[in-house]
Amino acid sequence: xxxxxxxxxxxxxxxxxxxxxxxxxxxxxxxxxxxxGGNFDAMTVxxxxxxxxxxxxxxxxxxxxxIVCYWHTMMTGVTADHLAMSKKVFPAAIQLAPxxxxxxxxxxxxxxxxxxxxxxxxxxxxxxxxxxMMKLAKEAGVKxxxxxxxxxxxQNLEHFQTLFEVFPDEHMGLNYDPSHLDWQEIDYIDxxxxxxxxxxxxxxxxxxxxxxxxxxxxxxxxxxxxYVLPGYGRIRWGEFLTTLRQVxxxxxxxxxxxxxxxxxxxxxxxxxRYLRSLVD
Numbered sequence: 001x002x003x004x005x006x007x008x009x010x011x012x013x014x015x016x017x018x019x020x021x022x023x024x025x026x027x028x029x030x031x032x033x034x035x036x037g038g039n040f041d042a043m044t045v046x047x048x049x050x051x052x053x054x055x056x057x058x059x060x061x062x063x064x065x066x067i068v069c070y071w072h073t074m075m076t077g078v079t080a081d082h083l084a085m086s087k088k089v090f091p092a093a094i095q096l097a098p099x100x101x102x103x104x105x106x107x108x109x110x111x112x113x114x115x116x117x118x119x120x121x122x123x124x125x126x127x128x129x130x131x132x133m134m135k136l137a138k139e140a141g142v143k144x145x146x147x148x149x150x151x152x153x154x155q156n157l158e159h160f161q162t163l164f165e166v167f168p169d170e171h172m173g174l175n176y177d178p179s180h181l182d183w184q185e186i187d188y189i190d191x192x193x194x195x196x197x198x199x200x201x202x203x204x205x206x207x208x209x210x211x212x213x214x215x216x217x218x219x220x221x222x223x224x225x226x227y228v229l230p231g232y233g234r235i236r237w238g239e240f241l242t243t244l245r246q247v248x249x250x251x252x253x254x255x256x257x258x259x260x261x262x263x264x265x266x267x268x269x270x271x272x273r274y275l276r277s278l279v280d
Contacts, residue, residue: 020058032068126163134169206234
């Protein structure tokens, strides 16, 4: 396994500064955010930009684990304007991936369609939008991976199962994030075993839970959990990483930094150091 970072929190920083810094803290792979307006926009990137990036990566001995444009890939439960933008950005990312030598394109599975639950949305509405994206991905020789953000259509393991029943093609899989499952009391270890063949990429993010607050406001209340750096919460990282190894996963463990107690640079440095102590 290698340790990487998702560049979303630093996507406005120039790549000629970001990549040397990432190498200096021990980053081995980068999950590159190619969303509109960032430092490597899939909609506007040129062949010269691609050549410069590849040169930078090679110089600092870093590779790309994937490219992602999460917010601009959602196609259900969003406004018409959002959908129209996703239909431009998502294909651009898919077509960019092989030019960078990347096999994985990260996406978000959308929100439930108004008037429908998540299972209905997956079965009835996702195919309308995702089948063309899957066709494009197969033609480009890349795979689509959905992060299991709890607010989207992939809230729990039954949603995962339904997704893969609807989309049995092995070009679709998961960017598996245990933190979105843990605070819901969903077994993220069993999830690894059940969906092992569909885990293409792994996010490293921890979660802190305050049982006293939860006992006061209930599980539907606010303020009883938050995302924290890996090692600062209750994810059982040793068991989690061991289970990934046991099922044959040898890909990236990519830090998704969402801990508001630390700035991006400090948070990434602490996270990478902790994770490398477990996987090196």
